[in-house]
Amino acid sequence: MKVLTPTSLACSFFDQFELIRLIPIHPFGNLDISVTNSCIFMLLAVFYFGFVYKCNVAEGLMVPGRYQSVVEIVYNTVYGMFKDNMGKEGFRFFPLILTLLVFIGLMNLFGLIPYTFAPTTHIVITLGLSFSIFIACVAMGFINHKIEYLSMFMPNGAPMVLGPILIIIELVSHFNKALSLGLRLAANITAGHLLFGILSSFA
Numbered sequence: 001m002k003v004l005t006p007t008s009l010a011c012s013f014f015d016q017f018e019l020i021r022l023i024p025i026h027p028f029g030n031l032d033i034s035v036t037n038s039c040i041f042m043l044l045a046v047f048y049f050g051f052v053y054k055c056n057v058a059e060g061l062m063v064p065g066r067y068q069s070v071v072e073i074v075y076n077t078v079y080g081m082f083k084d085n086m087g088k089e090g091f092r093f094f095p096l097i098l099t100l101l102v103f104i105g106l107m108n109l110f111g112l113i114p115y116t117f118a119p120t121t122h123i124v125i126t127l128g129l130s131f132s133i134f135i136a137c138v139a140m141g142f143i144n145h146k147i148e149y150l151s152m153f154m155p156n157g158a159p160m161v162l163g164p165i166l167i168i169i170e171l172v173s174h175f176n177k178a179l180s181l182g183l184r185l186a187a188n189i190t191a192g193h194l195l196f197g198i199l200s201s202f203a
Contacts, residue, residue, distance in 0.1 A: 034157045037117040045106040121190045127182035132179035
């Protein structure tokens, strides 16, 4: 188990991305369900939602204070973006989108605090989020449109001769959305935190 110290962090900027087993748990065989620093910070993000509910929903004030004002600003901003891009039927997904946005945002911000950990720097977290949402979107597509959902892979007006090639291209690009979203988030957060660490070391 590696412990981060100011000296080690100064020597290697990649130490901030290392998974550390805080509570090793190996129930049987090679199964590893240890509690890591990534688990802790994801749980902190989840506990934050309970704190928000208690302070802003259960005990919210008619005239909001500073903290409640910040939460309401975030809510109204996401609501405005969602309203501009989704129809009335799409509003049932608004709680999910808002939760994902705050959850990912919190995990990104954790890494800005010295000697903490940003879970979104690990690709397994970002790909897990992107592929789970992608699978849910595909499932909702088949539930709402049945077999007609597959018609999106054949552009209107395209000649049937090019059909097989176009379908393959559309399928690949469709499935690459989940991969690219996960990769971009992990790469952006990793690069940003590396740059932040390098620039701060100059001071």
